[in-house]
Amino acid sequence: MKKLRIEDKLYLIGYNVDHEYNHLGISDPEMCKTCEKKQCTYVCPASVYTWDEKEQKININYDACVECGTCRIACDYITWKYPRGGFGVAYKFG
């Protein structure tokens, strides 16, 4: 089977994106500058977090989040809420 990129996989998922409400955040972005592992950038199955070297901050592409909650367990500075009712990921198969 051809190797699929994560971007291609995310296209297969049904989302109802909430353009008015971001359910993910970082409570103290200053911490990210000294965070050694930056585990948020690799433990997330949907690659939602990326490190912006120029701006020295984490970018969050919350649209892609599948709400697994891994990032929340992996880093205490991540503030995590459920998307509003009905929004977010909606699997066809599950």
Added chain:
Amino acid sequence: MRKKDFDVIVVGAGPAGLAAGYVLAKAGVDVIIIERGKFPGSKNVMGGIFYREPMDDLIPDFYKEAPLERHIIEQRMWLMDDTSHFSFGIKTQKHNVEPYNCFSVFRAHFDKWFAKKVVEAGALLINETVVTEPIVEDGKVVGVRTDRPQGDLYADVVIAADGVQSFLAKSLGLRKKITPEKVAVGVKEIIGLSEDQINDRFGVKDASEGVTIEITGPFLKGMEGMAWIYTNKTSVSIGIGVIVKDMIEHRKNPNDLLEELKAHPSIAPLIEGGDTKEYLAHLIPEGGYYSVPKMYTDGFMVAGDAAMLVDSVHREGSNLAVESGKLAARTYLEARQAGDFSERMLSRYQEKIEESFVLKDLKHYRNLPELLEEKRYLLTDYPQFIIDAMIELYTVDGTPKPEKFRKLKEELKSRFGYVNLAKDIFTIWRKMR
């Protein structure tokens, strides 16, 4: 009189919440189930093998009607390294006769169907609504706050079946924070293949018969985890779950791991030519027995993953969820008879769980998570030895067999030492007892 909109509020329409809702609705209780997804199952993920028994007890012969994929007649275990796998397992015609043992399922289909049955039984189901917090008065849970305008709802009892994250149980102090070593992240793909391709590759007769493969071993490079392949009618579910702590320490990305798994020479031919239909991820509570919290307080009970009820050794969770939901509902019925929804009364729920297979099973394996955390080599070195030994025994190279066995024995001694080996066997035996 205190405000009351319903007798019972159930939070979450997964197997735990739906089982609770079903029992209550059947008994004529005024029950509402609140689900944050577009429909029940739309946010739920499972490997997913569903065991019949606890559900059959709730809705007899459900399997004749529910949207299921294949009934499982063969279960394989693979010890896998980078180039090889050693396989064992069981295929039996005893699992090929009704009412069957277990089935492959898609949660988005199954939960939706289950919810329909619950609504038919008389429960009210509200989708697209997040419960944001419990409403507590005088130390008693009396309702929930939702993200709808004027969304407060009151009831005698709230059953939290809100899954692994359970913000509800946590906010009431019943649950501790989940730490990265107590939870795994599971990622999965559904890969479409034709019925014939699946039947041929997995050696079954037709699209009703199914096979499961559970994979562990040095392939995981010492991370604690499990991979799997399950056959559906016209697709296979392939996935891998790894403890979050290990993922962090090994600097691994779950999707990369899944791709490595798919590319493995033992696995690639099974999925060759397939097209990915969906990619999914979810947490699995793996803390086992010692992480199960107190499951009740005044006016409140916790069921399913919200109470960490997962038996990761046997990849069971949905059936434990159904059973606990059922027992929570039955406890409510007793409490209603007594007109008492206090903590003392609801403590009977925990007693029921303890007497059921749910906690007995978890208790049986109570020391395993700790053992595996301590002795990682049990997941790497021993399986590696078995794989190497099998390759050695099956390689015809002019060495006489007695010689091969002697070499293997020496190898075993030098790699582990007989004393360590005996100790490990004893420890495993003791901890599994």
